[in-house]
Amino acid sequence: MVSRLGQSAIVLDAEGELSLSAQRRIWALARDAGAWPGVREAVAGMNNLTLIFDAHDADAQTLILQLQEAWEQSSAAAEQSRAPIEIPVRYGGEGGPDLAFVAEHAGMSEREVIERHAAAEYVVYFLGFQPGFAYLGGLDSRLQVPRRAKPRARIPAGSVGIGGEQTGVYAVQSPGGWQLIGHTTLELFNPQRTPAALLTPGDIVRFVAVS
Amino acid sequence: MVSRLGQSAIVLDAEGELSLSAQRRIWALARDAGAWPGVREAVAGMNNLTLIFDAHDADAQTLILQLQEAWEQSSAAAEQSRAPIEIPVRYGGEGGPDLAFVAEHAGMSEREVIERHAAAEYVVYFLGFQPGFAYLGGLDSRLQVPRRAKPRARIPAGSVGIGGEQTGVYAVQSPGGWQLIGHTTLELFNPQRTPAALLTPGDIVRFVAVS
Amino acid sequence: MSANEIVVIRPGPRALVVDRGRFGYMGIGVSWCGAADSLALDVANRILGNDAAAAALEIAFGGASIRFTQRTRFALAGADCPASLNGESISTWAAYEASPGATLELGMPPRAVRTILAVGGGIDVPTVMNSRTTDLAARIGGLNGRVLEAGDRVPIAATGVAQDARALLVEPPRWWTRDAQETEIGVIPGGELTSFSEEAQERLWRTRWRVSPQSNRMASVLEGEALDTRGAPELRSHAVVPGIVQVPPSGLPLVLLCDAQTTGGYPKIGVVAEADLWKLAQAQPGAHVRFAAMTLDEAASALRAIEAYLAAIAAGAVQA
């Protein structure tokens, strides 16, 4: 599916019918591949993508494999980009030890906390703090709750927390002070995947309660 | 609004209330500025943007002016990105000399051609052919019409045309063979503006008839 | 104090400001442009000790007259037009120093098309989207995005004249000194080549193609017996780059050059070896070219030879 064209270009052709979903993957791939070392241009076409590289800095054969692999891995993440991204969350329990505290602080039931948290549409403002960690705007103001007085030393990746007026998902294991209300199995950061970060600024995020 | 931070960073702060529309401009600017020569990182924050540059390749003072200017010019284009972009078109007349031919070929009135052309939502698949020229998907199949047997030597920028199953807007003056059905005063390409190309892959485009 | 500039008395048939090209904007439809014969540009800049990114003038079919307004080091490379500085005959593939008021006259080149005139420090027009090169489609770069006109004053860098400025003559690439009846162009087979009929493929390699007068900086258009294109598939639009050999429905191949559009959809039969592309940009209308299949290894080695040649010039080792 990836073929070489002359000395400095390789071309990825999406197989099958012309489709917008394939084109979405092409867009995501063009954005990513444009930053690969040695790639001078990443140009999207109609369900195809051409990379033009500098033969001094990149090896064609390596690039072909990299592009092929990135294409195969791009489907899930990229096809839904721009559409709201749903994050399945198991609220409460072991993965969300602070749910009760948040409910008490907000003066509502745990169930209502879950409903309100899962009802909102969040916008990714930017990524930072951790690899793949998204700063989300849109938390229901009644769910705002102070950070823990004593941060936890080790919060598992996938933990969904609230800290002040922010909510978000710990993308990698780290210390942290947010109140944890649930856990998702979705990988927010995976360097073996393209793109490595699941979320992109501008994405719309929804949390979906699962049990 | 742009200030220097140490030897290798400058920071743009959007003034005023925190807003998603300002954040949209930040996103667009981060995408663009990341490709400026000498810029190593363009990092969006909460309604702010930090550029980290290589002092060997970029001059801070120049970069500050460039960022300031890009920010001021970004408002119109970037704020609407991701929302459907409306292109006002004066159909027919001098700017659309082939409207009658298209109507005849489609077996409908000129008015119906205009209505159908303006009714659709088009998706920008990619840019090419000319600076800022967008390949649009979504043309009503009844409006498909063959290209002109003899291309015109000089089509003005802003001309809206149909060629086969595609429709689009000539972004710069050039020769071309599409059937011209109207004209827009919107600039699809302006190298003095950031971003230089009005449209981006993934954008939704609507044509709006004006008189 | 006069500004640092050179004055275009006559631009000849077509002259414009070029550099190595405008890269990184294909995604928004902006072509690379740059010098059609980038090797001549590289040589001229290296002779002068300029940065490889320095801009120069590309003068097609000679016929130009340029006046210097201050002491200026300059170099000529590419098409070997008869040249004179203040009436005294000078050579291409060489550097000279012009005194204030001196006039450079370029005649019509007997063979080849484009001459590069580089000046010490480079042509100093504003950078637009990371490059000084003229893009005639986007109307950016160079002098207001257009070809040069009589009376134009072209800004040049104020770096002045090097201490050791002197005439410096280099050996041009071999193509320039051969008296060949035709130019052999290496092509790496690819694209849709194998979907053409065997007969068409054979004809592609066998034909002595004639360069059409319709050729320009966008493409080298070839004439000869048309290839049968019936086997070639319809393609979805995709990126195209200089060097790609397309076969449009006419069946007459064309080779994309520096000003090519960024996307296209014609079937391709391969890509010209990067070491050979400039030869097509230099082939005069009516000249003959023949395609020769080349492997990637051969093409890479040809490119290395060019790099070694350029390195040798920079080191002063290819002085003629």
Next chain:
Amino acid sequence: MSANEIVVIRPGPRALVVDRGRFGYMGIGVSWCGAADSLALDVANRILGNDAAAAALEIAFGGASIRFTQRTRFALAGADCPASLNGESISTWAAYEASPGATLELGMPPRAVRTILAVGGGIDVPTVMNSRTTDLAARIGGLNGRVLEAGDRVPIAATGVAQDARALLVEPPRWWTRDAQETEIGVIPGGELTSFSEEAQERLWRTRWRVSPQSNRMASVLEGEALDTRGAPELRSHAVVPGIVQVPPSGLPLVLLCDAQTTGGYPKIGVVAEADLWKLAQAQPGAHVRFAAMTLDEAASALRAIEAYLAAIAAGAVQA
């Protein structure tokens, strides 16, 4: 034939694979990381004639023992721990050749923290997101994204030993040979400095800050009399980079180092001059530092001095 590798017998308190850093991914929250003392890395690579991007080991507080499995050229730079090769005492800021089976022992450095151990051709762990450097937060790069452990076999390049391999000793940067009671750190004032009270600003410059044992690769944490932070504004989260001096609500400044998070929100009072940042990464807990306001011009000139020093090493001119 054995693999090209070195074997970690003991890693000491903390050792990991570093290079110059992982750039271009701050936008997705990935830090630069890289060597905390990038100058020592640059020196070690230059002594060996390595590419500047080559990876090496960064060994904090010495205490490491490394076995070579084949003839290997290596260099030590940075913290001047007592070092021996097969029991024979060797020097830091120098290159040596180890024979197969030779063991390198590093003692505890009397002052400073981090020693770079570079090998000819570089450490050859896989590149992740354009860099080999360890990112402990993202758990990528280096050896499985973690610090070294006893028994680790660290792959090294197979480029072998240069023909002219020999002990080569360079003059270290001056900081290493001064016997100063405190280190002066140049800071370019900026950020929210002027919103602090005059008294706080004065104290910032006047205080002899003590490096806290809480310091790590993320930040150099300072102790002393706290600054009054009441004037400092609440900030929206923004990008931060190594060198930024933040003042959190505690009033005790901290200087961000290579592993710093990509975004933050504490008030800033300036940025450490790039030529001085490595000194903070090398200051042992308990050491004293003082901030000195520096202009951008002064900071640029300090950086040029470092570049000249590195160029001189590459040219073989700083041999001790």
